Amino acid sequence: MKRAESRQPRSALWLCGLLLAAAAVFGAVPAAAANKLDNAGCLSCHDGKKGKIEVPGKDGEKRALAHVDTRKFGMSIHSEMRCVACHQEITDSRAQHRKNPQAQAPNCITCHEQLWADARRDKLTQEKERLGLVVQNIADYRKSFHARPDADDPTRAKAFCEDCHGSHEFRVPPQGSERRTAWHKEIPETCGAKCHEDQLESYLESVHGEELVDKGNVKAAVCTDCHSAHRVVNTSTDNFKLANVNTCGDCHKKQLNSYTDTYHGQVNRLGYTYTARCVDCHRSHDVKAVEDPNSTVHPKNRMKTCMKCHSDKKPGMHDATPGFASFAPHATTDDFEKYPQMFIASKFMVALLIFVFAFFWAHSGLWYYREWKDRQAGKAPPHIDTKGLVLDTGKHFRRFPLGWRIAHLVFALVTMTLVLTGTSALYAESAWAPVVAKAVGGPKMLGLIHRVAAFLFIGIFMIHFVYVMQKLLRDRTFRWFGPDSLIPNWKDFADCWGMFKWFFGKGPRPLFDRWAYYEKFDYWAVFWGVNIIGWSGLMLAFPHVTAQFLPGWVFNVGTLVHGEEAFLAAVFLFTVHFFNNHFRPDKLPPPDVVMFTGTQSLEEFRHDHPAHYQRLVDSGEITQYLVDPPSRQFHGGSVALGLALIAVGLVLLLLVGVGFFTT
Known part of the structure; x- marks a missing residue:
C-alpha cells in the first residue's frame, strides 16, 4: 500500500x-x-498578379487587401525589412493564415518609438537622428486633428500613418532630386484623393494648383505647407489662424510685412484673430491671382469682399463705403509707381525725424558738454545788475498759474497713455505689446482707451487754445512778437545761433527772455502733433465716414503718418524734453518741479531767464510776481510726482526702443 x-x-x-x-x-x-517566411514568399501572393485577396471585414462584409507593388517596395525605406517584422501575427504561408492571437498588429508608432529608444540606449542618436525626427512627428501627430476618433468609425483615428505614407512604398527622396520633385507634387493627391476631395478640386483650380500642376513649380504651396504634415489642427482654432498668417508669409514675405503695418495685421500680431487675415480676403484652397476676374481681391470684387466684415449686420461695424475698394492692404513705401502717396509721405516723415533728432540730440549733447567744461573751468553764470533793488531772496518767482499746471499734468498723463496704447499697436510684433494688450483686456479695449485718451488730449488742447486766444485778444497792450509772446521772433533765431557759438566756446551764453527758443519749439510742436496725429487718427477711427469722401490710399498714408509722428513725439518728449527740463547739469538731481509748484527760486529764475529777470527788475514789476515758497510737504509731493512721471516716461522710451529695434 x-x-x-x-x-x-x-x-x-x-x-x-x-x-x-x-x-x-x-x-x-x-x-x-514564421522564421521560415521570407519576403519573396509573401510577395508571390500579395503582389496582385494572382488577383485580389479578400478578408473578412467590418459587419461580416469582405474587404480587399491592397496589393504590394514589388518595384516600389524595393525602392522604399522599408525594403530591407522582412514582412513578418511588422506582421508578427502571421505564422504560416497558407492562403488563410493561421494567426498568433498574442502578437500585436502592425503599428508604425510603437515600432519607431522602440527603435528610437534602442538608439538612445545604445547612444546612437547622432547616427540615427532621422529616427528622432520621426518620433517628434509621432508626438505632433498624437496632438493633431488626424489623431482624433473618426466620426464614422470611432474605433480608428481620422487618419493613420498608413493613410498618408503607405508603409510598403514610403520613401522621402533627397532634397533637390527629381524624385523629390515628383514626391512633392503628389502631396495634394495624397490628401485629396482619399479624404479631402472637395478641397483638392478647389486647389487644382487655384493659382497654387496651376503653378504646381500646370507649370511644374514645386515652390508653389501644397497641403502640408499650410496645414503641416503631422501637426494638423482644426482650422477653426485661434492657434491655426494665427500660425496660418505666418505660413502665408513664409512665401509672401513682402506682403506679410505690409500686412502687419495695417490695423488688421497689428491685431493679428497681438494674438487675436477677429480682424481680416490672408484667407478672409484671398480665400484658402481656391486662391486666385489678383488679376483673375474671379479673384475675391479683383477690383470689381473688393467691395463685396470687404463687406463680409465691414457690414451694418456685424456688431460695432458699418457698411464699407467706396474708398474701401481702393485701400491697398499691401502698400509699401519703396514703390513710387504703385504707391506714390506712400513713397512721398514716408520720405517726408523720414526727413522730419532725421532733422529733429539730429538737431536736438546734438543740441542736448553739446549743451551737456559745455556746462561740464564750464564747471571744470569754474566759470560763473552771467552777472545780472539789480540796480540797487533789494529783493527778499527767500521769496519765489511765480512762473506758471494753477490752470497751466493742471493742464500740463493731465496732458502728461494722457500723452503717456496714448504712447503706451498706441505703440502697443505700432510695435505689435514686439515681445511686450501682446502682454500690454492682454493686461487691458485685448485690442478692442486697447483701442477704446486710446480713443478716450485722444479725445481728452484734443479737448485739453482746445480749451487751452480758446483760453489763451480770448485772453490775448482782449489785452490791447499785448505784442504778438514781443518778449512775452510764444510766437517765434528774430531774437529766438539769434539766441539759437548764439547758443551753438557758446557750445563751441566761441561766445557767451545767450540771455533768454520769458520763453527760450527751445521752450517755444516744445509748445508749437504740440500744435503740429495735434493736427497731424489728431486728424490722421480721426480718419482711421471712423473709416466708413472717411472712405465716403476720400480714396482708400488716405488710410495707408494716415496709418504711416500717425505712427511715425507718434514715434517722433514719444522719443522727443522722453529724451530732449526730459533733458532740457530735468537732466541738464544745472538741473541735477531731477526733477525740476516748477511745472508742479508753479514757482522757482529767484536764483534759478535769474539763471534760466536772465533777460526776463532783468526786464522785470528794470521796470520794477518783479515784486508783483514774488510769492512765498511752497510748503515742504507740497514740494516733497511735487518731487515724488515728478520722479514718478520721469520713471514712467523712461520705461515707455525703453519699450518704444525695444519695439523699434526688434520689429
Whole structure:
C-alpha cells in the first residue's frame, strides 16, 4: 500500500513533464514557421498578379487587401525589412493564415518609438537622428486633428500613418532630386484623393494648383505647407489662424510685412484673430491671382469682399463705403509707381525725424558738454545788475498759474497713455505689446482707451487754445512778437545761433527772455502733433465716414503718418524734453518741479531767464510776481510726482526702443 502511494507522485511528475514538453514543441511551431517566411514568399501572393485577396471585414462584409507593388517596395525605406517584422501575427504561408492571437498588429508608432529608444540606449542618436525626427512627428501627430476618433468609425483615428505614407512604398527622396520633385507634387493627391476631395478640386483650380500642376513649380504651396504634415489642427482654432498668417508669409514675405503695418495685421500680431487675415480676403484652397476676374481681391470684387466684415449686420461695424475698394492692404513705401502717396509721405516723415533728432540730440549733447567744461573751468553764470533793488531772496518767482499746471499734468498723463496704447499697436510684433494688450483686456479695449485718451488730449488742447486766444485778444497792450509772446521772433533765431557759438566756446551764453527758443519749439510742436496725429487718427477711427469722401490710399498714408509722428513725439518728449527740463547739469538731481509748484527760486529764475529777470527788475514789476515758497510737504509731493512721471516716461522710451529695434 505504501509502495503504490509512492509511485503515484512519480507518475504525475512524468505526466506533467510530458505535457510541458509537448506544449513547448507545439508552441514553437508558429515561431519556427514564421522564421521560415521570407519576403519573396509573401510577395508571390500579395503582389496582385494572382488577383485580389479578400478578408473578412467590418459587419461580416469582405474587404480587399491592397496589393504590394514589388518595384516600389524595393525602392522604399522599408525594403530591407522582412514582412513578418511588422506582421508578427502571421505564422504560416497558407492562403488563410493561421494567426498568433498574442502578437500585436502592425503599428508604425510603437515600432519607431522602440527603435528610437534602442538608439538612445545604445547612444546612437547622432547616427540615427532621422529616427528622432520621426518620433517628434509621432508626438505632433498624437496632438493633431488626424489623431482624433473618426466620426464614422470611432474605433480608428481620422487618419493613420498608413493613410498618408503607405508603409510598403514610403520613401522621402533627397532634397533637390527629381524624385523629390515628383514626391512633392503628389502631396495634394495624397490628401485629396482619399479624404479631402472637395478641397483638392478647389486647389487644382487655384493659382497654387496651376503653378504646381500646370507649370511644374514645386515652390508653389501644397497641403502640408499650410496645414503641416503631422501637426494638423482644426482650422477653426485661434492657434491655426494665427500660425496660418505666418505660413502665408513664409512665401509672401513682402506682403506679410505690409500686412502687419495695417490695423488688421497689428491685431493679428497681438494674438487675436477677429480682424481680416490672408484667407478672409484671398480665400484658402481656391486662391486666385489678383488679376483673375474671379479673384475675391479683383477690383470689381473688393467691395463685396470687404463687406463680409465691414457690414451694418456685424456688431460695432458699418457698411464699407467706396474708398474701401481702393485701400491697398499691401502698400509699401519703396514703390513710387504703385504707391506714390506712400513713397512721398514716408520720405517726408523720414526727413522730419532725421532733422529733429539730429538737431536736438546734438543740441542736448553739446549743451551737456559745455556746462561740464564750464564747471571744470569754474566759470560763473552771467552777472545780472539789480540796480540797487533789494529783493527778499527767500521769496519765489511765480512762473506758471494753477490752470497751466493742471493742464500740463493731465496732458502728461494722457500723452503717456496714448504712447503706451498706441505703440502697443505700432510695435505689435514686439515681445511686450501682446502682454500690454492682454493686461487691458485685448485690442478692442486697447483701442477704446486710446480713443478716450485722444479725445481728452484734443479737448485739453482746445480749451487751452480758446483760453489763451480770448485772453490775448482782449489785452490791447499785448505784442504778438514781443518778449512775452510764444510766437517765434528774430531774437529766438539769434539766441539759437548764439547758443551753438557758446557750445563751441566761441561766445557767451545767450540771455533768454520769458520763453527760450527751445521752450517755444516744445509748445508749437504740440500744435503740429495735434493736427497731424489728431486728424490722421480721426480718419482711421471712423473709416466708413472717411472712405465716403476720400480714396482708400488716405488710410495707408494716415496709418504711416500717425505712427511715425507718434514715434517722433514719444522719443522727443522722453529724451530732449526730459533733458532740457530735468537732466541738464544745472538741473541735477531731477526733477525740476516748477511745472508742479508753479514757482522757482529767484536764483534759478535769474539763471534760466536772465533777460526776463532783468526786464522785470528794470521796470520794477518783479515784486508783483514774488510769492512765498511752497510748503515742504507740497514740494516733497511735487518731487515724488515728478520722479514718478520721469520713471514712467523712461520705461515707455525703453519699450518704444525695444519695439523699434526688434520689429
